[in-house]
Amino acid sequence: DKTNKAYFDELQGVLGDEMESYSNLFMSKEEMEACIREIKEVLADYDLKNAENFSSQISQISDQGEMQRIKKALEDARALYNNIRFAGEYELLESMDFRKLGTLYIEASNHLALINAKNALEHNEEIGNLLNMALEDIVFGFRKIGESELVLAGELIDILKRTREGLASNFDTKDPEWISLYEELRRLFDGKNLNEVSQDEMKTNITSLKSIHERIKELNRRNDLLKDKYNGDPKYARVQKRLLEAGRPSKIKTAIIEALQKVKEQTDIAVLDRNDSLHNESYFGRIVAKLVLNEFKKTIDTNMDFETVEFIRDLIVEEYLNEYHGKIA
Structure with a gap:
C-alpha cells in the first residue's frame, strides 16, 4: 500500500x-x-x-x-x-x-x-575467549531445575563461575600449574553435558571445582606477590618463572629477581627514550642482551654463556613485543 x-x-x-x-x-x-x-x-x-x-x-x-x-x-x-x-x-x-x-x-x-x-575445551582452543564466556550461564541457562536440585545447582553454578574467573584472571597461561588446572576444568566437560548430570555427579563436580578454585586462588596469590617485585609488571614475573623453571642462569631466586629488576629499570627507560625501539626487534634485542649480560654477571657466581644470555634476552624481548602489539601472553 x-x-x-x-x-x-x-x-x-x-x-x-x-x-x-x-x-x-x-x-x-x-x-x-x-x-x-x-x-x-x-x-x-x-x-x-x-x-x-x-x-x-x-x-x-x-x-x-x-x-x-x-x-x-x-x-x-x-x-x-x-x-x-x-x-x-x-x-x-x-x-x-x-x-x-x-x-x-x-x-x-x-x-x-x-x-x-565444549569443542573449545576439548581442542584446547581459544583459551582466553573460553574463560571469558559465562560457562555457568550456558550450562544452566536453559534447563528446568527441580526443587530438589535447585540448591545443588546454585552451588555448582557459583563455584564454576568463580573457578572460571580465577583461571581467566591469571596472567601466566604458560605456567605448568595453570595448564594443569585448566585441563582439570576441561575434563569436566568431556563426554557429557554438565546440565544433565545426576545429583551425585553434581556433588562430585562441586568438590572438583572447589579444589581447582582453591588452587587457582593460591597460584594467583603467589603470582601477585611475584608481580609486586617488578612494580606490578607481569612481564618480568613471567620471565622470572620461566628462568626458575629452566634453572637458568641460576636456581637462586633472589639473584634472578635482583638482576631482572635492574634489567627492567633500564629497559623501560630505553623504550621511553626511543619510542621506535620496539619497531626494530634486532636493535631492541641487542640493548636487552647487553643489559642481561651486565646485570646477571653482578648477581650470579658463574659466567654467563652466550646461549643463556640469548635465552633470557628472547624471553624479555617477546614480552615487550607482545605488550606492544597487544597480544595475550
Missing part, C-alpha cells in the same frame, strides 16, 4: 547501496510461504509445541553443524515473523506458532553455545 511504499522509498534514501541487504523486508507472499515450508522441513523431527521436550531433544545433539542448522531455521522464523507483519500478510501468521519458535530459538542458541564451549 501507499504507506509501505513511502516507507520503502524513505528507507532506500537512507540506506543507498546497502538497501539490498534489507531486501528480505519486502518478500513476496510466495517467498514467505516457501520460507515457511523450508523452516518446517528443517525442524520436522522436533517437538515445536513443548519447549521443555524440545530442549531435551536438542540436548542430545553434539554435532555443531546440525545445531547451527536448527538455530538458523529458528532465526529465519523470527525474521519472517517481522516480514509478515510488515507486509500485512497476517493469515500467514497462522501457519506456525512464531512466538513459541522465538522461545525455542533461545533454547537452540544456548545449546549451540554449550557445544561451542
Whole structure:
C-alpha cells in the first residue's frame, strides 16, 4: 500500500547501496510461504509445541553443524515473523506458532553455545575467549531445575563461575600449574553435558571445582606477590618463572629477581627514550642482551654463556613485543 511504499522509498534514501541487504523486508507472499515450508522441513523431527521436550531433544545433539542448522531455521522464523507483519500478510501468521519458535530459538542458541564451549575445551582452543564466556550461564541457562536440585545447582553454578574467573584472571597461561588446572576444568566437560548430570555427579563436580578454585586462588596469590617485585609488571614475573623453571642462569631466586629488576629499570627507560625501539626487534634485542649480560654477571657466581644470555634476552624481548602489539601472553 501507499504507506509501505513511502516507507520503502524513505528507507532506500537512507540506506543507498546497502538497501539490498534489507531486501528480505519486502518478500513476496510466495517467498514467505516457501520460507515457511523450508523452516518446517528443517525442524520436522522436533517437538515445536513443548519447549521443555524440545530442549531435551536438542540436548542430545553434539554435532555443531546440525545445531547451527536448527538455530538458523529458528532465526529465519523470527525474521519472517517481522516480514509478515510488515507486509500485512497476517493469515500467514497462522501457519506456525512464531512466538513459541522465538522461545525455542533461545533454547537452540544456548545449546549451540554449550557445544561451542565444549569443542573449545576439548581442542584446547581459544583459551582466553573460553574463560571469558559465562560457562555457568550456558550450562544452566536453559534447563528446568527441580526443587530438589535447585540448591545443588546454585552451588555448582557459583563455584564454576568463580573457578572460571580465577583461571581467566591469571596472567601466566604458560605456567605448568595453570595448564594443569585448566585441563582439570576441561575434563569436566568431556563426554557429557554438565546440565544433565545426576545429583551425585553434581556433588562430585562441586568438590572438583572447589579444589581447582582453591588452587587457582593460591597460584594467583603467589603470582601477585611475584608481580609486586617488578612494580606490578607481569612481564618480568613471567620471565622470572620461566628462568626458575629452566634453572637458568641460576636456581637462586633472589639473584634472578635482583638482576631482572635492574634489567627492567633500564629497559623501560630505553623504550621511553626511543619510542621506535620496539619497531626494530634486532636493535631492541641487542640493548636487552647487553643489559642481561651486565646485570646477571653482578648477581650470579658463574659466567654467563652466550646461549643463556640469548635465552633470557628472547624471553624479555617477546614480552615487550607482545605488550606492544597487544597480544595475550
